Amino acid sequence: xxxxxxxxxxxxxxxxxxxxxxxxxxxxxxxxxxxxxxxxxxxxxxxxxxxxxxxxxxxxxxxxxxxxxxxxxxxxxxxxxxxxxxxxxxxxxxxxxxxxxxxxxxxxxxxxxxxxxxxxxxxxxxxxxxxxxxxxxxxxxxxxxxxxxxxxxxxxxxxxxxxxxxxxxxxxxxxxxxxxxxxxxxxxxxxxxxxxxxxxxxxxxxxxxxxxxxxxxxxxxxxxxxxxxxxxxxxxxxxxxxxxxxxxxxxxxxxxxxxxxxxxxx
Numbered sequence: 410x411x412x413x414x415x416x417x418x419x420x421x422x423x424x425x426x427x428x429x430x431x432x433x434x435x436x437x438x439x440x441x442x443x444x445x446x447x448x449x450x451x452x453x454x455x456x457x458x459x460x461x462x463x464x465x466x467x468x469x470x471x472x473x474x475x476x477x478x479x480x481x482x483x484x485x486x487x488x489x490x491x492x493x494x495x496x497x498x499x500x501x502x503x504x505x506x507x508x509x510x511x512x513x514x515x516x517x518x519x520x521x522x523x524x525x526x527x528x529x530x531x532x533x534x535x536x537x538x539x540x541x542x543x544x545x546x547x548x549x550x551x552x553x554x555x556x557x558x559x560x561x562x563x564x565x566x567x568x569x570x571x572x573x574x575x576x577x578x579x580x581x582x583x584x585x586x587x588x589x590x591x592x593x594x595x596x597x598x599x600x601x602x603x604x605x606x607x608x609x610x611x612x613x614x615x616x617x618x619x620x621x622x623x624x625x626x627x628x629x630x631x632x633x634x635x636x637x638x639x640x641x642x643x644x645x646x647x648x649x650x651x652x653x654x655x656x657x658x659x660x661x662x663x664x665x666x667x668x669x670x671x672x673x674x675x
Contacts (some may be wrong), residue, residue, distance in 0.1 A: 429466075432458060436466055437487070440476060441553040442534075446484025504638060505537050507671050508629075511640060511664035512539040518660055521644040524550055526563035526626075528637055531583050532556060533564045547622040547643040557583040559599050560590045562614040562626030563639035568599075569606035570628050570636040576603065593617040611658040612639075616646060623649040625657050627665035632673030640665050 435456045440447050442455075449467070453460045467485055470476040474490030499505075508525040515523035520543035526533040535554045540546065550561065558564045558579050568576060580596050587594035594617060606612045606628075614624040626641035640661055649657065 432456070432462065433466055433470065436463065436470070437475070437491070438555065440485055440487055442555045443484075444551045444553065446479055446482060446486040448484060452485070504672075508537060508638070508640070508668055509539075511668050512537060515539070515640065515642060515660055515664055516541040519642060519657055521642040521648060521657070522546055522550075524563065524641045524643065526567075526639045526641065528558070528567050528639075529555070531558055531579060531586075533558060533561070533567060533639065535563075541642075541644075543644065543648065545645050547619070547624070547645060549618050549622050550624070550641070550643055556590065557586040557594075559583060560587055560594055561618060561641070562612040562624035562643075563641045564626075565599070565602050565612035565614060566606055566626040566628040566639045566641070567636045569603040569612065570630075590618055609658065610662050612641075613649070613654070621646050625649065625654070625661060627658075627661040629665050629672070630669040630674040634674060637672075638668070640668065 435458070436452060439452050439455045443451070447455075449460055449463050452458070452463045452467075456463070458466075467476055471478065471488065474488045476485050476491075477488040478485055504527065505525065512523040512525060515521075516539040520541040522541050523539045524535055525537040526535050532555045534556075535550055535552050538550070538552055556564055558568045568579060571579070580599065598617070602612065602614075610627060612626045614626075616623055622643065623646050624641055624643040626639045628636040629638035629640060631637040642657055642661065
């Protein structure tokens with residue numbers, strides 16, 4: 410059976426060389442979002458590209474060291490050349506280094522897993538994590554995972570601090586993407602959570618992705634006052650109840666304020 414044509418209007422549409430650049434970026438983002446690596450079929454489903462197109466691009470990227478195929482699983486993963494490029498660019502974006510002490514303090518003080526996420530357009534991407542000592546953990550969030558704004562506590566924390574008109578634009582533009590993360594991510598459920606963020610300063614994800622897996626997040630503001638990042642904690646529901654939730658919220662806000670000041674926000 411012949412492969413279906415690429416879906417028109419999907420991100421990455423374009424012509425000629427520009428189209429190749431967009432498709433390549435789509436693939437790299439999709440691979441980065443799969444902690445265990447990605448298959449050709451999975452990448453085709455995620456990006457809307459045909460399997461022959463995905464295979465052709467992967468072959469070219471592998472020749473440049475930008476991706477590589479696991480000998481054990483056969484899954485495609487980011488390659489060593491991307492590590493080199495990232496290391497060169499890292500000094501321009503020191504957020505991971507600045508946030509590292511906050512993540513360690515949060516994980517040590519709470520026992521939960523602590524995360525740093527950044528806003529990228531209509532999404533958040535998880536940049537870093539530090540595991541807490543509590544033996545039962547939530548494995549929903551991991552480095553490289555991209556989520557639509559409004560999904561998970563980091564995305565809720567960032568979204569709540571945007572202007573109202575931009576919130577509505579984001580909710581409209583991400584409706585399809587949010588639905589892929591479960592049926593609870595509808596505006597009727599999200600808006601009360603955003604209102605709670607504005608009242609209390611912290612976002613709560615009450616098991617909306619995976620039942621029993623909770624998260625809390627606080628926005629981090631850059632020098633322009635924009636909610637560019639978020640710190641978050643994830644764990645099982647009983648660890649986020651009652652007075653303990655208040656303690657977790659205060660810890661998150663303290664570290665978020667500290668990191669915002671280091672980024673130049675006043």
